[in-house]
Every structure is written in C-alpha cells, then in structure tokens.
Amino acid sequence: MNAKLHRDTIFNEQGPILTHEHLPGDQHTLRLQAPECAAHARPGQFVHLQVHPLRPLRRPISLMRTSPEEGWIELLYKAVGEGTRLLAERQTGEIIDLLGPIGTPFEATGKRPLLIGGGVGMPPMLFLVEDLKRQGGFSPFVILGSEVPFPFQPRPSRILTPALPGDVMATMPLLDDWGIPCRLASLQGFPGCYEGYVTGLAKLWLNGLEDGARKEVEIFACGPHPMLAAVARLADEFSLPCHVSLEEFMACGVGGCAGCVVPVATEQGMAMKRVCVDGPVFDARQVFGSLKR
Numbered sequence: 001m002n003a004k005l006h007r008d009t010i011f012n013e014q015g016p017i018l019t020h021e022h023l024p025g026d027q028h029t030l031r032l033q034a035p036e037c038a039a040h041a042r043p044g045q046f047v048h049l050q051v052h053p054l055r056p057l058r059r060p061i062s063l064m065r066t067s068p069e070e071g072w073i074e075l076l077y078k079a080v081g082e083g084t085r086l087l088a089e090r091q092t093g094e095i096i097d098l099l100g101p102i103g104t105p106f107e108a109t110g111k112r113p114l115l116i117g118g119g120v121g122m123p124p125m126l127f128l129v130e131d132l133k134r135q136g137g138f139s140p141f142v143i144l145g146s147e148v149p150f151p152f153q154p155r156p157s158r159i160l161t162p163a164l165p166g167d168v169m170a171t172m173p174l175l176d177d178w179g180i181p182c183r184l185a186s187l188q189g190f191p192g193c194y195e196g197y198v199t200g201l202a203k204l205w206l207n208g209l210e211d212g213a214r215k216e217v218e219i220f221a222c223g224p225h226p227m228l229a230a231v232a233r234l235a236d237e238f239s240l241p242c243h244v245s246l247e248e249f250m251a252c253g254v255g256g257c258a259g260c261v262v263p264v265a266t267e268q269g270m271a272m273k274r275v276c277v278d279g280p281v282f283d284a285r286q287v288f289g290s291l292k293r
Contacts, residue, residue, distance in 0.1 A: 016095055020091065113141075115140055123222075163208020164204055203237075246280045
C-alpha cells in the first residue's frame with residue numbers, strides 16, 4: 001500500500017522495473033511502474049530511489065517522462081558512482097522503492113520557452129516540453145548538449161530554423177516527431193551538432209528573433225553548475241526571465257536533513273534554501289545574482 005507523505009504530495013511506491021535500457025557513455029533509461037508518482041508529477045520534479053536493497057541511502061534522479069494514463073515514469077541517469085552502478089545492474093521485473101514526486105516544478109508563462117539541457121540535465125527539459133505540448137499555446141525551442149554520445153540516435157531535423165547555420169541540423173528524433181524544433185550542441189564533433197556550448201547556440205537563436213518575439217522568450221535550464229551560470233549570464237544579457245533546476249547531493253530528499261541547502265537571494269536578504277523541497281527549480285537571478293559583464 002502506498003504511504004502518502006509530506007502533506008499528500010509525496011508518495012512511497014514499490015515500482016516494478018518495466019524496461020531498463022543501457023546506452024553509450026554509461027547512460028541508462030529506466031521505466032518504472034509508479035502510478036501515484038505518474039499521476040501527480042510536474043516537470044522539474046524528481047524521485048528519490050533506493051538503488052539497491054543493500055544501499056539504504058537513496059539517489060535523487062530527475063523525471064524525464066511520465067504516463068498518467070499507463071502509470072509509468074521514465075528516468076535517465078549516468079552511472080558515476082557505486083550507487084548508480086548498482087542501479088544499472090537491476091533487472092526488468094525487480095522492485096525499486098521510490099519516493100516522489102519531490103520538489104518545486106517549472107512553471108512556464110512566456111509564449112516562447114527556450115529549454116536548455118546539458119548532459120544528465122536533459123530529462124527535466126524533455127518532461128517540460130512534453131507538458132507544454134499537452135497544454136498547447138506555446139512555441140518552445142529546445143537545445144540539448146552533451147560531451148558523451150547522446151542518449152538517443154540524432155538525426156537531421158525536418159523542422160527548419162532559419163536563424164541557425166544550415167549545417168546545424170541534428171535533433172532528437174522524439175521531439176522532431178512531436179513537431180518541436182530542437183538542436184544539439186557539443187564540442188566532440190558529432191555530425192550535425194553545433195560545435196560549441198549550448199549558450200553559444202542559444203545566443204545565435206535569440207539574435208535571430210525579431211524584437212517582439214525575443215521579448216516573449218522565457219528560459220529554462222538544467223545541467224552542470226558552470227552551464228547554469230553561463231545560461232544566467234545569457235538571460236541577463238538579453239533581459240529575459242530564467243529558471244534553473246539545481247542538482248545537489250541529497251540524503252533524505254524530503255527537507256528534513258538540510259543537507260542540500262544553497263544560498264538564495266530573497267526580498268528579506270540571503271537565505272539558505274533546501275534544493276530538494278524549496279527547489280530544485282529557482283529563479284536564476286536568485287541563485288547566481290546579476291552576472292552581467
């Protein structure tokens with residue numbers, strides 16, 4: 001039986017593994033049957049997994065996709081330590097104990113969301129764009145960056161983006177099939193990708209918009225800390241709202257231990273906020289301040 005926690009917003013579920021796909025670059029996609037989490041999850045939230053019965057300390061992993069109708073959630077993670085390497089060994093049909101959904105989600109208000117995901121920061125962007133697609137009324141553009149092989153097979157996009165160089169055509173097939181414009185960035189020379197950082201590609205796209213369209217842009221990002229700082233600077237340069245999802249080491253994941261606190265600017269001054277429940281989504285300027293140069 002599911003135990004409802006944290007004012008009925010977080011659920012404890014025993015999720016059978018439906019699929020577990022192993023990808024290049026020590027990346028893995030994990031689909032779990034978790035109907036309560038699937039029904040209540042919002043883009044930007046995460047789950048706290050017990051990676052192995054012998055490892056009680058959980059690992060936070062961002063939600064990439066959900067199906068409220070079929071009751072599953074899907075995660076992308078990279079095996080970087082003992083815990084996630086143990087998780088990578090789990091087999092279809094095994095049960096994983098999870099808590100979720102946890103955290104403050106993304107909320108889009110601008111008509112033209114610019115979504116930027118780097119590395120294992122891609123999943124929240126995919127969840128967000130799928131949610132925007134369901135809502136309708138938005139014109140998102142997605143930029144994904146990776147320095148290891150992408151966790152999908154890129155292909156040339158069928159959606160033209162005139163503001164970008166003609167040879168920058170690589171996209172994520174799923175987004176292309178959804179009719180969502182997307183481009184990829186990397187410094188590894190992958191075919192069709194922008195040769196540079198995600199922020200360089202984003203700047204090209206922003207400069208290619210007319211003034212009226214540029215004012216409708218709202219930026220969302222998740223990825224390594226230096227990437228988020230660069231995205232915050234880009235948002236400052238163009239005077240655009242920007243929301244970032246932070247990734248920190250967590251123990252409890254539900255706000256009890258205060259082990260994931262970060263300094264955040266508030267109207268009352270600097271405050272220590274818990275990434276797990278006060279975040280992981282924050283206004284970029286509250287976390288990085290004014291970063292104009």
